Amino acid sequence: MVFDFETPIDRRGTGSSKWDKMEALFGVSAEDGLAMWTADSDYATAPCVIEKLRAAAEHGVFGYMPEYDGYLNSVAWWMTNRHGWQVEPDWVLTTQGLGNAVALCIDVWSAPNEGVVTFNPVYHEFANKIRKTGRRVVECPLARDGDTYVLDLEDAQERLSGDERVLLWCSPQNPSGRVWSAEELRAVAEFAERNDLILVSDEIHHDLVFPGAAFVPMHVAAPEAEHRMVILTAASKTFNIAGLRTGNMIIPDATLRAAMRARLKTLDYQPGTLGMMMIEAAYSPEGAAWVDAQIAHLARNRDAFDAAVNAIPGVRSMPLQGTYLAWVDFSGTGMSQEEITRRVHEDARIAPSPGPGFGTGGEGFLRFNLATTHARVVEAGRRLHKAFSDLQ
Secondary structure, rough: OOOOOOOOOOOOOOOHHHHHHHHHOOOOOOOEEEEEEOOOOOOOOOOHHHHHHHHHHOOOOOEEEEEEEEHHHHHHHHHHHHHOOOOOOHHHEEEHHHHHHHHHHHHOOOOOOOEEEEEEOOOHHHHHHHHHHEEEEEEEEEEEEEEEOOOHHHHHHHHOOOOOOEEEEEEEOOOOOOOOOOOHHHHHHHHHHOOOOOEEEEEOOOOOOOOOOOOOOOHHHOOHHHHHHHEEEHHHHHHHHHHHHHHEEEEEHHHHHHHHHHHHOOOOOOOOOOHHHHHHHHOHHHHHHHHHHHHHHHHHHHHHHHHHOOOOOOOEEEEOEEOEEEEEEEEHHHHOHHHHHHHHHHHHHEEEEHOOOOOOOHHHEEEEEEOOOOOHHHHHHHHHHOOEEEEE
């Protein structure tokens, strides 16, 4: 099948936070600016998902749906067929998106003022959720090996004080797009075991991995650590349906699962019908074909963007193995973060995500969302080239 990722969809004035909040946050107007910050895509989702929603709308009744077997079975099918991970349907607990899932994990397995560990730079919402729940952020910086982030667990160990209860892990890594090896994942699991940490692995970008890299689920890499493991997944990034607010906590261990299930029962949480219906349609052979086509489109965008920004002296886009988020290092220009940002916002008229928001190690960086049309990515590269033309 041929899928369309190139027809522009005008999202301005539609309630899109990515486009409609851009000017207020960054001073970049949606009239002439490019929104490359929030991690959602600018093209329509898979046709099979749209058809499912259309059929539901034509049916016209949206009543209670007490059984979730079809949804849970589709999640298990997807993990088996796309990731080689044998998931039992009853391991899956739903949440209102993965932001909600992260907050729930912090709430259930730690207490106020206790530490929650992150490896930085990392998805900015980790620190936000930790602080909102009254816990303490414990940053463990990733080391650099050329253009690649690597673990420094000896340094991480020295940063712990002993009152840490949860480790928030990101795989594939956001913002860098690093896809971790099975050996690295086992090392993280051993670190969690050594420090008696609940290991929460956010794997939301697991479907968006480029040829040459191989994603390994944390549970596949380190099944011996399942007694302290919670894996977070969602179709939201893969299929551009984040607004459905439907995510999964996959918990193989019965004791951990019972604790979370009890918390969800206390909150009287149940998933939304339309979200489950659309994700069940996505997690299918038709949805898989669309994802494969999307990855080819994103790889083309990545290559064009990298060629443009890497031609600017002092600027380097870190090699993107997974996600659609380019992590660009401007530190070689010798410019301050303020000057880098000014040029990108005012001269290039682009709104990426600011690097310092990702914590320690984010200084001198900006993150660019490449999940858009190829023409828009090429235009972004042209604008950046012009904004830094005095360096060439």
